[in-house]
Amino acid sequence: MSDEKLTPLRARIDAIDAQILALLGERAGVAQEVGHIKAETNAPVFRPEREMQVLRNVAERNPGPLADGDVQTIFREIMSACRALEKRVTVAYLGPVGTFSEQAVYQQFGHAVDGMPCASIDEVFRAAEAGTADFGVVPVENSTEGAINRTLDLLLQTPLTISGEVSLPVHHSLMTASGTMAGVERICAHPQALAQCQAWLNQHYPAVARQPVSSNGEAARMAAEDGTVAAIAGEIAGEKHGLQVVSAHIQDDPHNRTRFAVIGRLRTSPSGHDHTSLVLSVANKAGAVYNLLAPLAKHGVSMTRFESRPARMGTWEYYFYVDVEGHSDDERMARALVELKENAAFFKVLGSYPCSL
């Protein structure tokens, strides 16, 4: 390769980088000014609806050849760093480090945040409720395995609201310290991950014992210390513990995704493309659910999710977790919600938030 040809191109890249750097500095200065105004009025630093609008804008204006998703990743980090100049937010998540929940934190907030790994979903709620963390990130549903019931139960009681959602592709790998399955006696992972890889495991390692553990991160940690253990986890968790991949993408559904909720005290304003999450319940009689949901159809509000959970207090039969398109401040939605509330024995708006990218 001739450096003669590369040298002038590299000089151009250096000159462009200098311009980018100067503009980044200018942008950060403006963000600091925003920060001062927010501090005077005690306004929230993190504005998910505004950040989502910026990300949608850059995808729309992207001249190429960079992919929209890559440009958005860059701008997410720019906003994260700018926001950290106003105030660094602390975000609790289901740990340990290296979990998909941690990835979801970075997907929503960028890397200029203080992550707070918690031992359980309950602890994430507690940290956000007590104010030790500004926000929490909890898994809500998986496309293969369905609802994360503990999260649904805790959402019912919490005074927090959902201020954002994150949808992550979840790819699992089988990993060991050596990169081979020689000497492996058990395959460890979180029960959800074992379930998501069930058919693949039955086909490839039917004779190896499967052991559910508290998280995939914990499985990766065990595999790093013990040559008889193989872990199923995301490759980031494997890298953190120095594991090598035996087989990649072993989840039964190649489109496997997990949806996470961002919980906090912040009531997110409309972004123009939002979801609203509700919990409802009705007395157990014929046609009750049909009547309950009628206001949505009447006001043209589309439902994107309907999930039921048995009520364990005895008063009502089921709680319905319903997601609809739009923001609770939208006129049509506000009218539908008033009527829904009249029909419901239990009614709670969990929050309105921008749809994930």
Ligand SMILES: C=C(O[C@@H]1C=C(C(=O)O)C=C[C@H]1O)C(=O)O
């Ligand atoms: C600068 C602001 O504060 C934060 C940082 C943003 C950014 O860097 O673009 C956007 C929204 C906020 O989370 C703002 O509210 O506009």
